Amino acid sequence: MTIQEALNWRYAVREFSTKRLPGKLVEDLIEATRKSASSYGLQPYKLILVESQETRRQLLPCSFGQQKVLDSSHLIVLAAQTHIGDHTVDSYIQNLMEKRKVPFEVISDYASHMKQAIASKTDAQKQEWAHQQAYIALGTLLSAAALMKIDSCPMTGFDNAAFDQQLGLASKGLTSSSIVALGYRSQNDKTASLKKVRVDYDNFVIKA
Ligand SMILES: Cc1cc2nc3c(=O)[nH]c(=O)nc-3n(C[C@H](O)[C@H](O)[C@H](O)COP(=O)(O)O)c2cc1C
DSSP states (O other): OOHHHHHHHOOBOSSBOSOOOOHHHHHHHHHHHHTOOOGGGOOOEEEEEEOOHHHHHHHGGGTTTOTHHHHSSEEEEEEEESOOSHHHHHHHHHHHHHHHTOOHHHHHHHHHHHHHHHHTSOHHHHHHHHHHHHHHHHHHHHHHHHHTTOEEEEEOOSOHHHHHHHTTOGGGTEEEEEEEEEEOBOTTOGGGGSOOOOOOHHHHOOOO
16 A cells, blocks of 8 residues: 555454454564654653553443444554653664764763753653654554554544543553554444544645
């Protein structure tokens, strides 16, 4: 599929079939999501693959009746970090030094610049920034899934606080951002045949 064919094929699936996705395919999709771009490359979020059916059963009542939280093949939660600060930069710098084999002296100014940029934000702005980065990962995941012919439904229609509690996210320094049901569309899902509704090109693009 070309990217246009994949994006025309994908839609937010409302009803999934009972068919399970192969585990390897899901891992490939997670790997694609891991490669998402993020501000400074700091990736202030985690991806949670909810493997326990029991946990998914407990999440269902916190999902405003969205049955796909339980019925889809797989469920992913993207969660933003709740504590953003110098340590966020430090762990990135450590990783960068290892991966690119550069000494700290070469990147110390860059590290200070990132720390200052983060320190200039209020706690609320830091949290919002982390959610924004998690949303970019969500977009990467959805596009990758489409190219891989994996059906998906992104969701923010759920009780964040209840999800955080059920998944024990606070103690991990995380808060839920969005969730994604994955699997194969059901033949009964009437949404599949609906025409896409998007703003027209002329209403979308401004050439300056
Ligand atoms: C951040 C985000 C949150 C969404 N939340 C929900 C949701 O809670 N439940 C749902 O059924 N669809 C949800 N959607 C799907 C949108 O309704 C859908 O993407 C939009 O109507 C465009 O349709 P299409 O994706 O099928 O082309 C969400 C989409 C995004 C990007």
